[in-house]
Amino acid sequence: MTKGKKGILIFLIVVVSILVLLIAVISGNGSKPEGQEVAVAKPEVQKYVLPDRDVFLNYVKEHFKQTVESDILVLDTILTDPVDIEVREYKLDGGGKPDIALTAYVKEMALGKQGELITQTILFITLDWIMGQGFEPQKQFIMPSCSIMRREQDNKVRVFGRSTYDPNTNSIDWEPAK
Numbered sequence: 001m002t003k004g005k006k007g008i009l010i011f012l013i014v015v016v017s018i019l020v021l022l023i024a025v026i027s028g029n030g031s032k033p034e035g036q037e038v039a040v041a042k043p044e045v046q047k048y049v050l051p052d053r054d055v056f057l058n059y060v061k062e063h064f065k066q067t068v069e070s071d072i073l074v075l076d077t078i079l080t081d082p083v084d085i086e087v088r089e090y091k092l093d094g095g096g097k098p099d100i101a102l103t104a105y106v107k108e109m110a111l112g113k114q115g116e117l118i119t120q121t122i123l124f125i126t127l128d129w130i131m132g133q134g135f136e137p138q139k140q141f142i143m144p145s146c147s148i149m150r151r152e153q154d155n156k157v158r159v160f161g162r163s164t165y166d167p168n169t170n171s172i173d174w175e176p177a178k
Contacts, residue, residue, distance in 0.1 A: 048134075050098060053090045056129065060102065061085050063125040073121050076114050083118055088147075098130055100144040105151055109160060116174040119146040119163035123172050127165060138167045 050056070064085060067073045075083075089101035104118050126144045130137055137144075145164040149157040161176040 057087050059129055060125050097140050097142050102146040104148045115148040115160040119148050120172045122146045123163050138170050141167045
């Protein structure tokens, strides 16, 4: 017998032995002894994991910057410093959907439409990112939000308002601070 034939023969013997052993295990242990519970391993459902928080924040900041630079969003001259965007909430809720809340900080701001435009722009970018992750915000009832504030002395803030995505109307609603 040649070496190649011996190798094939050994391989077949090993495979047949494994099959016989598996059949013996399955048929011999298929029934449970009385009075004992058999633990059934449930397959673990692979949950979605959000990408790193900084990856998300950099995406939002970069797209916001591009939106301002391309004059799609024209900021008032009163905004003497770029908008500083921070993430307040970034997690998956109990149902596995993204729960995202952002804050846009400005140095100064004139009251009026500017806060609404800034927060809506940030939410459009956020919704685009969420959809890019394979979610459907309207169908899955995902409601990201963005507040706009100014930092004050003594760790206080002045809140100008907040925009929230409403999946019922597929729109972004602005709520000025009271």
